[in-house]
Amino acid sequence: MNQIKIFSPATVANVSCGFDCLGFAVNDLGDTMTFRKTSSKEVKIIDIKGANLPYDVDKNVASAVTLKMLEKYPVDFGIEISIEKGYSPGSGLGSSAASAAGAAVAVNELLDKPFTPLELTKFAMYGEKVACGSEIADNVAAAIYGGFILVQQYEPLSIVKIPVPKELMLVAIHPQVKVRTKDARDVLPENIPLTDAVTQWANVGGLISGLYSANYDIIANSLKDIIVEPARKHLIPHFDKVKNAAIEAGALSAGISGSGPTIFALCKGEENAKNVFRAIEESYKDKNIDFTMVYSKINTQGVKILEKK
Numbered sequence: 001m002n003q004i005k006i007f008s009p010a011t012v013a014n015v016s017c018g019f020d021c022l023g024f025a026v027n028d029l030g031d032t033m034t035f036r037k038t039s040s041k042e043v044k045i046i047d048i049k050g051a052n053l054p055y056d057v058d059k060n061v062a063s064a065v066t067l068k069m070l071e072k073y074p075v076d077f078g079i080e081i082s083i084e085k086g087y088s089p090g091s092g093l094g095s096s097a098a099s100a101a102g103a104a105v106a107v108n109e110l111l112d113k114p115f116t117p118l119e120l121t122k123f124a125m126y127g128e129k130v131a132c133g134s135e136i137a138d139n140v141a142a143a144i145y146g147g148f149i150l151v152q153q154y155e156p157l158s159i160v161k162i163p164v165p166k167e168l169m170l171v172a173i174h175p176q177v178k179v180r181t182k183d184a185r186d187v188l189p190e191n192i193p194l195t196d197a198v199t200q201w202a203n204v205g206g207l208i209s210g211l212y213s214a215n216y217d218i219i220a221n222s223l224k225d226i227i228v229e230p231a232r233k234h235l236i237p238h239f240d241k242v243k244n245a246a247i248e249a250g251a252l253s254a255g256i257s258g259s260g261p262t263i264f265a266l267c268k269g270e271e272n273a274k275n276v277f278r279a280i281e282e283s284y285k286d287k288n289i290d291f292t293m294v295y296s297k298i299n300t301q302g303v304k305i306l307e308k309k
C-alpha cells in the first residue's frame with residue numbers, strides 16, 4: 001500500500017461528569033486526511049484545507065505524531081500528508097485530537113500495523129501535547145476506539161470502550177468565540193469538597209451503567225457536572241440559556257464539550273434530536289454571535305479508512 005485516506009471523527013470530551021476521563025466520537029463531523037509514501041525519507045505536509053494550521057512538521061499535530069511513530073519504527077520511505085479540516089480548531093470538539101488520532105491510525109496502516117490501539121493512543125496523546133501542552137487522552141482515545149471511552153488510568157494507560165445505546169444522538173452548537181484549552185484549565189479549582197467528589201464520581205458510575213444498560217433515565221440523571229461546568233461556563237456566552245432550551249425541548253441533558261466553547265446535548269432518537277436542534281438554534285439566533293450547529297449519531301467505529309491504494 002502506498003497511500004491511505006482516512007476520516008477522523010470529532011469528539012466530545014468530559015461528557016459532563018467525566019472530566020479528563022470520558023469521551024465519545026461524533027459520526028458526521030471530522031477531518032479527512034491522506035498519507036502517501038514517498039522515496040524522499042522526509043515527512044512533509046503538502047496541503048491543508050479548511051483551517052490555518054502550521055506546515056512546520058514539528059508544530060503540526062499530524063506530522064509531529066508521524067515523526068514520533070517513525071522514530072520508534074524507522075522505515076526507508078518518507079510520508080506526505082494532506083489535511084482537509086471538516087470543522088474549526090478551537091471548537092472544543094477535539095480538532096487537534098482528530099488530526100493526531102487520524103495520523104496515528106493512518107501511519108500505522110502504512111507501516112503494516114506494528115502498533116496496538118493503545119500504543120496509537122499514546123502516539124496521539126503526544127500530538128495533544130504539541131497542540132496544547134498536556135498529554136490528555138479523552139479526545140484521542142474516543143477518536144481511535146470510537147463510541148464512548150473511559151480513560152480508566154493514565155499510568156499505565158488503560159482505555160475501556162463502553163457500548164453506545166442505539167438511539168443516542170448528539171446535537172451541538174459552536175458559538176464563534178475563542179476559548180483556549182489552557183485558559184479553560186486555568187479556571188478550574190485545585191481542591192474540591194469530598195461531598196462534591198462523591199456526587200461527581202457517582203454520576204460517572206451512573207452514566208456508564210446507563211450506557212451499558214441503554215437506560216436513558218439513568219443517563220439523563222447522571223449527565224451532571226457540579227465541578228468543572230460551574231467554573232467554566234462564564235467563558236461561553238449564554239451557556240445556561242442554551243442548556244435550559246435543550247433540556248426543555250427534551251434533551252437528556254446538555255453540557256460543555258471538552259473545554260468549550262461548543263455546547264453539546266445528548267438526545268434519545270432522531271425526532272427528539274431535531275426538536276433539540278431547533279430549540280438551541282432559536283435560543284442563540286438573536287445573540288449577535290455567529291454559530292454553527294451539528295446533529296449526528298455517535299460514531300462507534302473510530303477513525304475510518306476511506307481508501308487504500
Ligand code: HSE
Pocket residue numbers: 013014019020021136138139181184185258259
Ligand atoms: N478534558 C479536557 C478539558 C479536554 O476539559 O480540558 C480538552 O482537551
